[in-house]
Amino acid sequence: MNVEVEYSDLEGVDGAEEILAAVTPASGSILAAYNQLGDDGVGALIAGLGDAAKLARLDLTDNEVGDRGLLAALAYAAGHSALRHLSLAFNAIHLDEATTAPALAALNASHLESLTLFSNHLEPAAVNDLFDGLAAPRLATLALSRCNVGDSAAGSIAEFLASPRSAALSSLDLSNNWLSALAVKDIVDAVEAHHYGVVHLALASHGLRGARGCILFKPDFDPKADVAGVGVHIEMGHQLHERLPAVLARNRELRRRVMAAAARAVAPARILLHAEAGDEASKAGAFPLTRLPPELQLVIARHASGDAGALSEAQWARVVRYAGDRRTLGAMPACPATGGGADADARIGLALGGWCDALGVARWEGELRPS
Numbered sequence: 001m002n003v004e005v006e007y008s009d010l011e012g013v014d015g016a017e018e019i020l021a022a023v024t025p026a027s028g029s030i031l032a033a034y035n036q037l038g039d040d041g042v043g044a045l046i047a048g049l050g051d052a053a054k055l056a057r058l059d060l061t062d063n064e065v066g067d068r069g070l071l072a073a074l075a076y077a078a079g080h081s082a083l084r085h086l087s088l089a090f091n092a093i094h095l096d097e098a099t100t101a102p103a104l105a106a107l108n109a110s111h112l113e114s115l116t117l118f119s120n121h122l123e124p125a126a127v128n129d130l131f132d133g134l135a136a137p138r139l140a141t142l143a144l145s146r147c148n149v150g151d152s153a154a155g156s157i158a159e160f161l162a163s164p165r166s167a168a169l170s171s172l173d174l175s176n177n178w179l180s181a182l183a184v185k186d187i188v189d190a191v192e193a194h195h196y197g198v199v200h201l202a203l204a205s206h207g208l209r210g211a212r213g214c215i216l217f218k219p220d221f222d223p224k225a226d227v228a229g230v231g232v233h234i235e236m237g238h239q240l241h242e243r244l245p246a247v248l249a250r251n252r253e254l255r256r257r258v259m260a261a262a263a264r265a266v267a268p269a270r271i272l273l274h275a276e277a278g279d280e281a282s283k284a285g286a287f288p289l290t291r292l293p294p295e296l297q298l299v300i301a302r303h304a305s306g307d308a309g310a311l312s313e314a315q316w317a318r319v320v321r322y323a324g325d326r327r328t329l330g331a332m333p334a335c336p337a338t339g340g341g342a343d344a345d346a347r348i349g350l351a352l353g354g355w356c357d358a359l360g361v362a363r364w365e366g367e368l369r370p371s
Helices: 012-022 038-049 067-079 097-109 124-133 151-161 181-194 227-274 294-303 313-324 341-359
Strands: 002-004 029-031 057-059 085-087 114-116 141-143 171-173 200-202
Touching: 012 038, 038 067, 067 085, 067 097, 097 124, 124 151, 151 181, 181 200, 181 227, 200 227, 227 294, 227 313, 227 341, 294 313, 313 341
Parallel strands: 002 029, 029 057, 057 085, 085 114, 114 141, 141 171, 171 200
Antiparallel strands: none
């Protein structure tokens, strides 16, 4: 049951009380975008929620929320693991020096899977501190479009992407900020070399673009007088329209391989893990598979996936635990046909996305390097 009160002219504490009157223990989402709750209203809303055990999504987009409201929302997320999605886009958040550390601590202690902050004018130092200290264990989506992210943060962003702290991340939106061609290159370098799990990365900065996304020159731009400027534009185009799509395509293919291998390994693993003595005795000449050492049986099950190298050791262990649990019988969706490419990625994602995410087999974990 969702509480949907977008565009309802709700203001301040009174508006928060109206929302709280509609909240029940079964409420899974509060969608309160495009109101005027402000910091006081958000504080009252958070205080009144108490232990709303099933609340998984809180959308406070465009509510005149500042740093105090952000802290209140993140503190709630840190104390309530059911909350997985938080949106505070189009607000008045700056993350000043006094706010950044407690906000970061709360975010890292939360179970948030997505945080949307686009169109907030963040302080440059706060952006650096954010990426220097970010270690949210489940954060898969971080949206910071139009957040005043500049070149000073590029090193921190690249270091974050190259570190285990970003292991859960699959989508990062840094579009429409102030990143130069060199900053974009550093970020793409980090993903290409270290992060196989990112499948969406938006980096296009402010500027004029053509219908096909190519950066155009300003009307008064003189290429003869600014040769260096031409080079910068060419380099930015190369990073955004050649390198970045290739890196993301690689990561999507690796993701597809992991998901497909996990799904196809479950059935043979179940057969072997649940086989009983004498199952093969009725078939003359049958190979006594279940008499092999258990470790060898599981090696065979892993290779029956058709892509044994796609799964890390940790992922394979999770697949084996799942297959060995009789309570999971019949709980898994059917795996689509084999084959690569975007169509296969879409089919497998739609059929198995939730199952793979829950089991932890939706990303290339990097223990086995792609060839």
